[in-house]
Amino acid sequence: MSAGEKRVLRVALFGTESTGKSSLAEKLAGHFGEPWSREYVREFWDEHGATIRGGDLDAIARGQVAGEDAAAAQAKRVVFHDTELLTNVLWADLLFPGECPAWVRTEAEARSRRMDVYLLCAADVPFAEDPQRVFRDDVERQRSAALWRRTLEERGLRFVEISGGWAEREARAIAAVAELLAK
Incomplete structure (x- = not known):
């Protein structure tokens, strides 16, 4: 970032x-007229036949990072991330214990x-069925x-x-977000 160039603010949507x-x-x-990055794992799921394995975690993380960075490059003031790499680590640990690549953990910590x-979305809205979802039971959710x-x-x-x-x-x-932008 050059002198006088304003840093783009990053807002992550986070939660189960x-x-x-x-x-x-x-x-x-x-609302803010700014870009957002999508949750890459959904795209990966659709492209790879609705099956994800531990060996896919590297590719999923790389896709997530690329999407976040592409959206940030287009932003003027703020960029919104529909999930982020820390979420990838949480899911990797839940679904594929011990298989999360070390670089993903390190990068997730740095990027966080x-x-x-972070806008932490509470699990107080009705569950919407989706084949990619895991925690259907309210206790698990x-x-x-x-x-x-x-x-x-x-x-x-x-x-x-x-x-x-x-x-x-x-x-x-x-x-x-308005409060963040006003600072």
């Missing part, structure tokens, strides 16, 4: 599955420090939501909880 992260990322991008705020929260807290990462109905979530997220 089926909490509205994708919809919220798209809405925030539209560059996020200006709340346990995974607690893991995502603990991940932010243990690292001391800045986050704003996004909860309530869909309109309330959107308003809270917009307010959090």
Whole structure:
């Protein structure tokens, strides 16, 4: 970054599955007129026949990073990330224990420090069925939501909880981003 060039702010949508992260990322991008990066693993899933193995974690992480960086390069003030690499690590540990490449862990930690705020989406909205989803039971869903929260807290990462109905979530997220941009 050259002198006088303003750094683009990064906002990560974070939380367990089926909490509205994708919809919220798209809405925030539209509201603020800025780009957003999609959750790459969904694209990978569709391209590879709905099967993911531990050996795919490297490619998934590289795709996630490329998408985040491409969106950030297009941003003027802020970029929104529908998930990010720290989430890839959480899923790798849950689904493929011991198979997450070391570089992914290291990069996830470094990139998490560059996020200006995490919007932690609470698991207090109805579960939406999707073949990619794992935590269909409410007990498991709340346990995974607690893991995502603990991940932010243990690292001391800045986050704003996004909860309530869909309109309330959107308003809270917009307010959090507006506050970030006003600094």
